[in-house]
Amino acid sequence: MSVVSLRGVTKRYGDTTAVDDVSFDLHENRIHGLLGRNGAGKSTVMRMLTGQDLPTSGQIRVVGENPFENAGVLRQVCFIKEAQKYPDIFLARHALKSAEMIFPNWDAEFAEQLVDEFRLPLKTRTKKLSRGQLSAVGVIVGLASRAPVTLFDEPYLGLDAVARQLFYDHLLADYAEHPRTVVLSTHLIDEVADMIEHVVVIDRGRIVMNDSADNLRSQAVTVSGPTKAVERFAAGHTVLHREDVGGYARLLVSGIPEGRDTTSLQVEPVSLQQLVVRTAQLSDSVLAGAANGKGELS
Incomplete structure (x- = not known):
């Protein structure tokens, strides 16, 4: 079943076309790879899926509804991006507490386990966290939210190789127990290739691949x-x-x-x-x- 659907979606910023007549589906309980180079249009697609941007034309549906200004839809969607911003007064624990209030499927015990494993200092202000620690906040929120639609826009780039592998291991294990629709946008394709079940490749705002990973490899x-x-x-x-x-x-x-x-x-x-x-x-x-x-x- 399709959980996310785009039909003829175009997004323009002035004279620049960031996304050009894009159509694809993301299916229920599947790990998808949204791949492409910097500036290809991946982040623009994700912002539109999460109601942060309106398409110039075309139709977007997330769990059957338009996500723009739709609180019911957005409670089912967790969007974690690189360089996630938090209020300056927030401690790391405040970021996690805010997520707990937003996402109805939040697993506090799982979050605590991840905090320990990623060695996240909960009493440090987010503006004082290192890049790797900020990335850890993001992946903890993305995993512990257990949102039906979870989008990761390269938040794990700030993690070292050991921490990235920890993220991949937890994602696969938790996905097996609590299936949901996951989207990984990344340049580290070889690292996630064995996890991805369906591949969407966008280049210059257009879809150039849209198929199962097994079909593409064959x-x-x-x-x-x-x-x-x-x-x-x-x-x-x-x-x-x-x-x-x-x-x-x-x-x-x-x-x-x-x-x-x-x-x-x-x-x-x-x-x-x-x-x-x-x-x-x-x-x-x-x-x-x-x-x-x-x-x-x-």
């Missing part, structure tokens, strides 16, 4: 070997990336050619990060070609 391969043999294998398929060394080539091929001769070739699965990065680079190349007169930009 639709591309990396093939390497003698150049001519590699090219015969890839003929008729989109090449997302190419490397040439002497008489050998290595190609990332979209689509898996069937019935091709693989003698002398090495065919390997592609990682989610490779697929996302190379697809975005291909999109850039197409746009650059259009801008250079090889096509038209709409």
